[in-house]
Amino acid sequence: MPECETPLWPCAMTGAAACLAGFEGISVVIHGSSGCYYYPATLLHAPLHGTFILENEVVFGSGDRLREVIGDLSGRGGRIAVITTCVPSVIGEDIKAMLAGTDVILVDSPGFAGELETGYRAALAALAPETDPERTGVNIDGISLSDPFYEGNIQEVSRLLLRAGIPVGTIFCRDRFEMAGHAAPMTMGTNDDFASGVGTYLGGTLGISALRATFENVSTMYDSADVDPVLTELNIQEERVIHACDKYLRRCDPPGVAVFAGAAYALFAADTLKRYLDAEILVVGTRNDPIAQPVAQYPVEKLTGLEQVSRKIAEVSPDLVIGSSFERSVIGDRAFVGIIPPLRGRVRLAHTPLAGTSGTLHMVEDVLNACMDKMT
Amino acid sequence: MTTHVRDAITVVHGPQGCTHHNFSLLHATSLDNDRIALPPLVSTGLSEIDVIFGGEGALDRTLDVVIARDPGAVFVLSTCIVDTIGDDVGMICGSKAGVPVIVVPTAGFLGGSFQTGVNNALIALAGMAEPAEGNGQVNIIGEKNLEYEVEENFAEVSRLLALLGLSVNLRFVHDLATDRIASLGAARLNVLRDPSLIPVGESLKERFGTPYITMYPVGISGSVDFLESVADTCGIDPHRAVDEERGLRQETLDDFADLAGSEVSFAPLPPDPEGSRAAQDIAHALRLDINPSGRPVPVPVTPPIGITGVRRLLHRWRRALHA
Numbered sequence: 183m184p185e186c187e188t189p190l191w192p193c194a195m196t197g198a199a200a201c202l203a204g205f206e207g208i209s210v211v212i213h214g215s216s217g218c219y220y221y222p223a224t225l226l227h228a229p230l231h232g233t234f235i236l237e238n239e240v241v242f243g244s245g246d247r248l249r250e251v252i253g254d255l256s257g258r259g260g261r262i263a264v265i266t267t268c269v270p271s272v273i274g275e276d277i278k279a280m281l282a283g284t285d286v287i288l289v290d291s292p293g294f295a296g297e298l299e300t301g302y303r304a305a306l307a308a309l310a311p312e313t314d315p316e317r318t319g320v321n322i323d324g325i326s327l328s329d330p331f332y333e334g335n336i337q338e339v340s341r342l343l344l345r346a347g348i349p350v351g352t353i354f355c356r357d358r359f360e361m362a363g364h365a366a367p368m369t370m371g372t373n374d375d376f377a378s379g380v381g382t383y384l385g386g387t388l389g390i391s392a393l394r395a396t397f398e399n400v401s402t403m404y405d406s407a408d409v410d411p412v413l414t415e416l417n418i419q420e421e422r423v424i425h426a427c428d429k430y431l432r433r434c435d436p437p438g439v440a441v442f443a444g445a446a447y448a449l450f451a452a453d454t455l456k457r458y459l460d461a462e463i464l465v466v467g468t469r470n471d472p473i474a475q476p477v478a479q480y481p482v483e484k485l486t487g488l489e490q491v492s493r494k495i496a497e498v499s500p501d502l503v504i505g506s507s508f509e510r511s512v513i514g515d516r517a518f519v520g521i522i523p524p525l526r527g528r529v530r531l532a533h534t535p536l537a538g539t540s541g542t543l544h545m546v547e548d549v550l551n552a553c554m555d556k557m558t
Numbered sequence: 559m560t561t562h563v564r565d566a567i568t569v570v571h572g573p574q575g576c577t578h579h580n581f582s583l584l585h586a587t588s589l590d591n592d593r594i595a596l597p598p599l600v601s602t603g604l605s606e607i608d609v610i611f612g613g614e615g616a617l618d619r620t621l622d623v624v625i626a627r628d629p630g631a632v633f634v635l636s637t638c639i640v641d642t643i644g645d646d647v648g649m650i651c652g653s654k655a656g657v658p659v660i661v662v663p664t665a666g667f668l669g670g671s672f673q674t675g676v677n678n679a680l681i682a683l684a685g686m687a688e689p690a691e692g693n694g695q696v697n698i699i700g701e702k703n704l705e706y707e708v709e710e711n712f713a714e715v716s717r718l719l720a721l722l723g724l725s726v727n728l729r730f731v732h733d734l735a736t737d738r739i740a741s742l743g744a745a746r747l748n749v750l751r752d753p754s755l756i757p758v759g760e761s762l763k764e765r766f767g768t769p770y771i772t773m774y775p776v777g778i779s780g781s782v783d784f785l786e787s788v789a790d791t792c793g794i795d796p797h798r799a800v801d802e803e804r805g806l807r808q809e810t811l812d813d814f815a816d817l818a819g820s821e822v823s824f825a826p827l828p829p830d831p832e833g834s835r836a837a838q839d840i841a842h843a844l845r846l847d848i849n850p851s852g853r854p855v856p857v858p859v860t861p862p863i864g865i866t867g868v869r870r871l872l873h874r875w876r877r878a879l880h881a
Contacts, residue, residue, distance in 0.1 A: 186574050187600045192582075193575020215638055221579035240642060268573060268639040272609055293575035294606050294639070486574070488581075489598065508585060511595055524582060527589040 188488035190508050191469040192328065193293035196222045197301025198265045200328040201376075202289070203228035204355035205309075205362065207260035211251055213244065213277070214267025218293070225523070226327040231255060235270070244270055245280045252286060261359060263287040265305070268294055299375050299444075299470050302326060306355065306378060313381045314364040319349035320400065321366050321381055324373035324446070324537075325356045330525050332356065334535030334544075335372040339387050342538055343370070346400060346409045354378040368403060370396060372537040374446040375470060387537040388450035390420045391457075419539045423546050427458040430550055436460045437553055440498055442467040442491055442505035443522045445482075447536060449473060451504050451521060452480050454545055464498035467491060467505075469522070488512065502553060517552040521545070559679035560662060561596055562703055562731045563739075565630035569600045571617050571647060572637030577601035587704045593733070600624055604639065613645045621654050630736030631658040631686065633679075641665040658686060658736075673754045676700060680758045683731060687742035689766055695727030696788075697745040699762070699770070700755040703732055705860065707867070714864035715749060715774055718781060721799035722789055747771065747791055776861045777836030778807065778843050778868050806865050811843055814872045818845040820879050821852035836861035840868060853879055 195212070199222040202210045211231045212219045219232035233251050235244050248264065255262050264286055266277060271292040281288055289308045291301040322339050325332045340350045351366030355378075369381040372388070384403065385396030394416055397409040439461045441448045445468040455461035456479070466472075467485035485491050492512045495503060502517040503509050507526040510518045520528075521536060535541040560568040561584055570577040581599045588596055600623075602616040617634070624632055632654075636647050651659045662682045664675045680700055696719055701708055716726055727745040728738060743766035750759050752773045759770035769791050775784035781803050789796030822841060827834045837857045841848050855875040862871045 186577070186603045187598050188581050188596075189574040189578040189601050189603075191574075192578055193573060195575065217576075217579065217638075221582070225582070268609075269642050272639065272642060292573075294573040294604055294609055507589065511585070511589075524586060526586045 186487040187490070188508075189486055190488055190491070190506070191486055192221070192225065192298045194291045194295040194297060194301030194304065195265055195267050195293045196225065196328065197298035197303075197326075198289045198291035198305035199228075199230060199301075200226055200298065200326045201302045201305035201355045202263045202265070202287075202309075203230060204325065204327050205357060205359040207359035208287070209255045209258065209260060209262045211248075211255070211262060211264045212267060213248055213264050213270050215269070218267040228327055240269060240273060243275060244273070245275060245277075248277070248280065252281075252284070261285060261287060263289060263305075263308070265289045265291050265301075268292040271295075297470055298326075298328060302355075302376055309359075309362050311352075311354070311362040311365055311378065311380045313367045315367055317351060317364055317366045319343075319351035319366040320384065320404065321351035321354060321369040321378070322372060323354040323369050323378035323380065324371045324376045324386075325353055326373070326376045327356070328523060329373065329376075330523050330530065331521070331534060331536045331541075332372075334533040335387075335537040335541070337533055338535035338538030338540045339370060339372055342387070342393075342397075342412050342415075345415070346397065346407050346412050348400065348404060348407050352380075354380060368400075370400075373444070374473065375444040386446075388446065388541065389454055389457075390416050390423070390539070390542055391453075393539065415539055419543060423458055423542060426546065426550055430553070431459065434553065434557065436462060437501035437517065437549075438462045438464050438498070439502045439504065440465045440467070440495055440500035442469070442485065442503070442509050444469050445471065445473040447521050448482075448504075449480075450536065451545065454542060455502075455549060456480075458546060459549070461502075464500050465494055467494060501556070502549065504549075515556070517549075517556045519545070519548045519552050559676055559683070559703065559731050560633040560635070561599060562733055563631065563633070563683070564733060564735050566633055566736055567598045567600060567624045567627070567629045567631075568633045568635060569602065569617070569620055569624060570635050570637060571602045571604070571613065571620075571640050571645070573604045573639065574601045576637045576639075583704070587706070590706050591708060598624075609639060609643060612643060613640055614650050617645065617647065617650045618653075621650065621659065625654060625657050625659070629657060631660060633682070634659060634661050635664045636661075638665060660685070677755065677757050680731065680755070681761050683739060684742060684758075684762060684765065686736070686739045687766075688740065690741060690744040692746055693727060693741070693744040694724075695745050696724050697728045697730050697742065697748045697762075697768070698726060698732070698751070699730050699748045699758060700751045701729060701732045702751055702860070707863070707870075708732070710870075711774060711863040711867065714866045715784075717866075718775065718784055718799075718803070718864060719749075719788065721802060722785060722792070722794050722796065724788070724792070724794075742766070743768065747788065749774070749788075774863045776832055776863065777839050778865070779839060780836070781807070781864045784864075803865070810865055810869055810872070813869075814844055814876065817872070817876060817879060819847065821847045821849055822855045822875070822879070823848065823850050823852040824857045825850075825854050827857060830860065833857060833859065833861040840871070844872075855879065 352361040371386040386392045401409045463480045466482040602620045748770040775781045855878045
């Protein structure tokens with residue numbers, strides 16, 4: 183990994199914490215320094231524990247300290263999961279052997295191992311989720327505590343499932359721990375960057391087209407489902423989106439757009455704006471590895487540092503930038519809509535989604551308002 | 559600290575995630591303080607291979623890249639993993655020329671606490687200044703740049719200094735250009751943000767002969783104490799300034815006299831004993847009744863600075879009592 187100016191995406195250790203801390207009934211221990219603990223604790227707003235190792239542990243071994251923290255957490259019910267950070271991973275201790283004979287879940291996910299999604303996947307694999315053929319319902323996956331829209335996504339997709347008469351299965355990763363081992367046989371996604379791979383995948387919920395295809399899949403695979411209310415809702419709400427965008431286009435040219443986000447959200451934003459606003463997608467800059475497009479519709483490249491992003495914005499000169507408050511800090515007076523963390527500098531209290539019908543309405547609403555605010 | 563030197567570049571020698579953690583935190587607190595853009599924070603981007611075979615090459619390459627941009631200075635911060643694998647950061651930095659490349663010993667948890675990092679950074683930055691002819695002004699040393707009220711607290715200290723006819727030379731280090739650091743030794747007095755910076759105060763005293771005051775004015779009585787202390791160190795008659803400040807203190811107490819007799823509790827008390835002492839002083843001055851069954855009022859982690867800080871806190875107490 184070459185040098186990077188102002189890296190914009192969290193490390194694998196944070197991703198592992200985002201996965202595990204989403205499960206009620208797991209006590210998550212960050213085995214590392216206070217600095218490694220502090221960042222995920224502030225980002226995820228979830229209870230985490232730390233070993234807070236010091237120089238002494240590096241020299242003489244961190245086993246005693248780790249066992250002390252695990253001992254304090256034992257007997258409280260539930261499971262304990264330990265995430266190793268950079269230093270414990272390289273000082274050569276056999277942490278797996280230290281934990282032998284216990285039911286502690288160990289996730290080796292040091293920061294240098296990669297990005298957020300790498301750690302999330304490693305942690306989910308360590309949980310070894312399983313489907314239960316007897317369980318009814320559809321699982322929701324793609325949920326990460328690092329995503330400011332995760333709570334809204336859960337609420338919105340749960341609403342749509344219930345509207346189709348389908349119980350909600352396991353939510354990956356925001357559920358009780360025991361549910362991970364008893365997931366329903368089918369799964370619906372909210373963000374493919376954090377796909378669980380559990381059960382038969384019915385499709386995603388980002389965008390009206392994806393929703394329509396997914397719920398049509400549901401109707402063929404889930405006998406008792408009644409998806410008509412959902413499909414009717416999609417038609418009605420899509421008409422509202424078309425009407426609002428059409429009204430905008432009566433007075434304004436479509437915006438030139440630069441999108442910066444995780445690959446799944448970035449392509450959702452690009453597709454939505456292309457479809458409804460005929461926007462020119464100037465660049466899709468992904469924080470993580472890009473998803474292969476069925477047809478190469480947009481210029482996609484992985485951009486992980488703020489300097490790279492700044493240069494790209496200067497190069498393509500968009501009317502509208504979609505990204506995080508990192509992007510907002512370098513775009514001057516261009517229109518801006520935030521879809522990935524961090525979203526600093528504004529108060530957010532409501533659980534708005536990006537997935538589901540409301541997610542598309544929210545996205546288009548924000549984009550139109552941002553663009554109209556820039557009209558002279 | 560180092561990202562507050564505007565025209566410098568800070569290099570964090572470690573994996574990208576460490577730099578992201580820091581930048582994300584700085585981004586959040588800077589936006590809270592209406593500081594939109596931040597100076598570059600460059601990661602050497604250590605990978606698993608670098609961790610196995612050594613990260614000195616990555617640091618060397620990164621320094622060449624950033625020096626080519628001709629910044630005012632380059633500050634190099636090390637992380638936990640770099641000290642664990644034993645990279646010789648000083649040797650690599652010492653091999654560079656053309657731009658000051660300054661090693662700030664941090665090394666994550668191996669380098670000590672957060673405060674140790676702050677002090678080390680300030681002492682390293684002070685190394686860029688030489689003794690200078692006095693200009694009669696005052697330096698502010700070690701502002702808490704992550705503090706939400708950093709600007710308000712600075713404004714309050716500036717107001718008190720102005721009552722004594724003094725002005726600020728340097729905010730060391732807060733939103734500063736590299737060339738301004740040269741004037742560090744010209745001040746007649748250094749005001750430390752809090753006593754944890756005494757090692758920095760001592761270092762500056764030894765290097766430039768500048769006396770220091772150990773802390774900002776805290777709580778209801780801190781302002782007058784601060785004025786008297788500054789005046790004493792600088793040989794200024796404080797009487798007029800002190801009278802004016804006592805008037806402002808009384809005016810503040812009068813404005814919140816409606817709270818007298820209210821039952822309040824402080825829970826949880828901040829870990830800083832200075833903070834709980836300041837809260838109790840304010841309550842006594844307003845004749846509030848402190849007891850465990852009283853209505854909880856907020857006590858900030860860092861105590862209120864000066865009378866204007868006390869006023870803002872009292873508005874929050876009034877809100878809590880009326881909620």
